[in-house]
Amino acid sequence: MISHGRGGDVVSTHRRCRNRKEASVPTARQKQRALRILDGLCARYPDARCELDHDPAQPWQLLVAVVLSAQATDVSVNKVTPALFAAFPTVQAFAAAAPGDVEPYIKSIGLFRNKAKNIVAAARVVVGDFGGVVPPARELLETLPGVGSKSAAVLVANCFGEPAIAVDTHVGRVARRLGLTRQTDPDKVETELSALWPRERLLQAHHTLIFQGRRICDARRPRCSECPVAGDCRRIGVDELA
Missing domain, CATH: 1.10.1670.10 (Helix-hairpin-Helix base-excision DNA repair enzymes (C-terminal))
Structure with missing residues (x-):
């Protein structure tokens, strides 16, 4: 894998x-x-x-925030996510977007072009392979573009109650x-x-x-x-x- x-x-x-x-x-x-x-x-x-702002009922929001937080501060991420989530309110909306559609909302974040690609690619995997539901298993999360070991640990612990x-x-x-x-x-x-x-x-x-x-x-x-x-x-x- x-x-x-x-x-x-x-x-x-x-x-x-x-x-x-x-x-x-x-x-x-x-x-x-x-x-x-x-x-x-x-x-x-x-x-x-967790100081990344997100809706606890929406694991996808934390996934996006965690991807954005690589080599960036939580404060800087929290400044861009309200407008980003308003423009793309669901994982399906992200999956239907092009990276260029996402970039304007996150351009103040370092490596924003690469992160936009990963967010859109991850959304398409979640929609296509997992029925639009963020998988709760760590090994599955680590298959998503932009999601490494640390990011997966953040997600399973904060969203799914896995120690x-x-x-x-x-x-x-x-x-x-x-x-x-x-x-x-x-x-x-x-x-x-x-x-x-x-x-x-x-x-x-x-x-x-x-x-x-x-x-x-x-x-x-x-x-x-x-x-x-x-x-x-x-x-x-x-x-x-x-």
Whole structure:
């Protein structure tokens, strides 16, 4: 089985699944520490959630927003999606459009031409192969143009209630600094983090790690004095930024 990655590259979903299965088993002490960290993050960010605006009853809207969010901020995506969804209110409307019809609505977003192609192509697959319904299975989502492993994890966790922790740049950076993982490959990071927490708390971990990365644990200038879990942080790589 193949899927099209963020830039349209063909990537084996079998390889992704294999990567996600490779992980050492954490010790009880490691799990206790991870839970303590998660509890601390939840106390700081009790309202952590997906910050891409969408109708929860319309998984297609989140799929489009996630495709647009690659190498873009949620804020910039949220500025364009209201007009975009008004012009194309259903997945069928996107499927009937040409990429050039979509481009004017998203031209402020980086890589907008490629993203318009992927959105239209994905819509046609959803309509043609899945009866106009976004598939709830992660391996099927990863076959859609523009939908990679991270995007599929976001969708299944937020729309379909499947426990998953999508690893973006914030999740990976914060997890490594905390000493929760040493991995850099997103799929392997996901596997290791997923083994640390109960399945029902993975989405919570995803959202709070993102909030921490955006608000406190900045890539270049982390504000460690404001960190809610400073006592448990290993500060991996932080001192090198000074």
